[in-house]
Amino acid sequence: MTSITSLTKIQHWIGNKAILEIIPDKSKIETVVKDIHNKEGGLYLEILQFISPFPFYQVLDNKRKSVVSSISQSNDLNQRLKLSADLVAIEDEQMQFLKNTLFTAHSFTNVKLEGALEKAAALFFKGDISKADDLLLSQEFDFEQQTLLKYQKEQKNLANLYDQLENNAQEFRVKAQITMLNLDIQHNHDRFQKAISCLDRGMVSAKATKRKSFIAYYTYEYAYFNGEQNQFFRALPLYQEALNIYRDLVRDKPDDYLPDLAMTLNNLANLYSDINEFSNAKPLHKEALKIYRNLAEMNPDRHLFNLASTLNNYGEFYRDQNLLHKAMPFYREALKIYRVLAQGNENKHPNELAMTLNNLGNLYSDRNKFKVAQRFYEEALSIYRKLTAEKPEMYLFYTATTLNNLAALYYSKNNFPKSEPMYVESLQMYRQLAEINPPIYWPYVAGTLNNLAALYLDNGTYQEAQSMYEEALRIRRKLVELAPQVHLPEVAHSLNNIGAFYYEIGWIEQAKSAYNEALSTFRVLEKINLKVYLSDIAMTLNNLAILYAEKDDYQNAQPLHEEALEIYRELVTQDPQSYLFNMSTTINNLASLYYLKKEYEQALPLYMEALQINQKLAEDNPQTYLPEVAMTSVNLANYYLYAQPDRQKSLYYCKETFKAAIPFIEFLEFAKHNWDIALTILDKWEEAKESFIQQALIT
């Protein structure tokens, strides 16, 4: 390797830039000598300037000049031929001398020019080869050289010792990890403390090597160990320390250490996200992503997968904060890369591909982008089905979950014929898994039973719905015995669902008791975690209010509706997308209550507000919200029939009802019900039904 300091010193002595460029590279020297010999190339003057001070070259050159002069003066052909041969020989010797001199100069670029060697080099570059030679043969140089050789040998021994210290540090690290497996130490805390003491001992060895790269590596691994054992606050300063060292190393050797730096940034960012310190995590994610983008561009084989993982992490960072729109582009880019990676080999990272597809499906489903979500779920499902065929114990769960997600998506669009078989298949898979590991998979069985029951309730298959709701509740009550905090909210949800079901089939007392139990459970849970259960309380209040209203108990119903509406109005200000529909339903219910109490002035503005909200929601998502538009429209048609008779307005809302309900009446009980009410209203107004509906649907 060329020593920059040596070159600087040589530059002081010769100041010839062309030569300084040539001498560090042997192949350049060969080329230059060859070019000069062939009288080619443009460096003749620079080379001449360099070689001229060398006395031996001068001797040869004088000889050459004299032969050239003799040739020009001689008329004897034989003598001229002999002189020409002499000239060639002298020129060859000159070239050989030039080459040797340049190679010697090259040797000086390779060594540290200090002491006697520096003196010798200075003499050489001034052309004084014989004095340089004398110096190199002197005792002074010999002593220096011996000291240097001894120094190099001792350095090598020290490097060997550092290697052994590295190994010792690694042994302590393995010892720490094996200690975590030593169940003869009874308590996990004691195992951990012993492991930490081993890692600390290892750190002593690591630091004694004075090798920055190993210290950074060991510190990173120490941090990683703490992260694995959920000791986040112990891991943080260690990652920070590793990061600082890697930043230093990157300054000198970016190619060698950028991947380590990016990985440390990534882990530290994930750690900050784990402890909800998102503002600290963001710049680290950003920096890691930037580095991986550059690395992947230079070496896609090695870094594309890491880039995709980093994008995924960034997506999760936003998803954890519920910033779905910000998460999406990162997931999409990660997906693109996983697809590229899968192109070469479809067995490469199939799980990452399927998982990203599923995540994207969830994101788009949450944003009511049905078609896009459907496409992602279906592709994920097809990958998981393939993986399940190979390794059912690993992937059956993922197939079941993706099926469940897809079924829920179709259900949200009221597409029951598509949704039902998927829920059924998913349920069957979860039951299969629950047979092997009941406490883990029973919650999934209960969840799917609930989903399927809701579907059966909607399409009027009550017997099936009842048995599923009841089985789900039984499972959840059983699970509460194992882990109350985890499963109590699920029991309350089940009670609410089953209450709604009993109400639907007219079992009012059973419904009331289920709702009351659900409400008191949610109120208990709300005290523990205020915000999370507010919407559940509002929903249950609403359900109970409807039940009281149905029994003409308006006294009890009204405050319940009002409390529910107050909660929803508050929730909508924070998250309109999630709660706007619930709010409109509650407004509609309260309007109906005022209507039943004959307080019409109160009812009308509420009906109008509910219709307005539902129409707005249906603009973005007609499949889900048009049946709701039909319901509020028919309520208004009814209002203008009885409360404030107005034929024109009543018929107008009938028309709105038909238009909104028509796509659903074949399979959605709720839509058919409102359609039938509108028909009855037409009868009351003595309107010809067929032509009216025809007219309504054309417009």
Add this chain to the structure above:
Amino acid sequence: MQKDAHISIIQLIKSGDISVQFEISNLRAHRDIDINIRTYLVKSDQFTEMQAQIMHLNTEIQATQNVEIKQHLDNKLQNLLEVEKDFIANTLYLAETLSKIEPRSERLALAIQLFEEGKIREVDAMLSEEDLLNDQFFLLAWVEYQEKKIQTLENDFDHILNQNSTLDWQ
């Protein structure tokens, strides 16, 4: 020809057939793990002892009619299942570490070989803390001596250089 039944857990991790992160996320989310990991784990005495205890507790829970005893046994079982989960996760983390280490001592090479055979207790014994500390003590002392030696040589060298520093660069 007899089929080779040996499963190298370290090799499976190195080749990417087992992703430690994926397996651990499955484990933490109460899902099952790769069959090759289970095949490896049953080679370990500690794991099989734990499995036997779990089975025994399950039988006892089913046999007893006393609600309080049932609850007590169930708590014990849940704790043991948590220990089992941690044991599997820590085994995977260790396998991942070993898949990335180049052993420079016979002892570490042997420890890796024992781990592959599922002999966890033997790995623990092989890496005796006392031996590691003795090695460290010896190495640190030797390094200190060596560094001093080098420092002396550097001083000698500087001395020579200073003596010759009359060189005229111009």
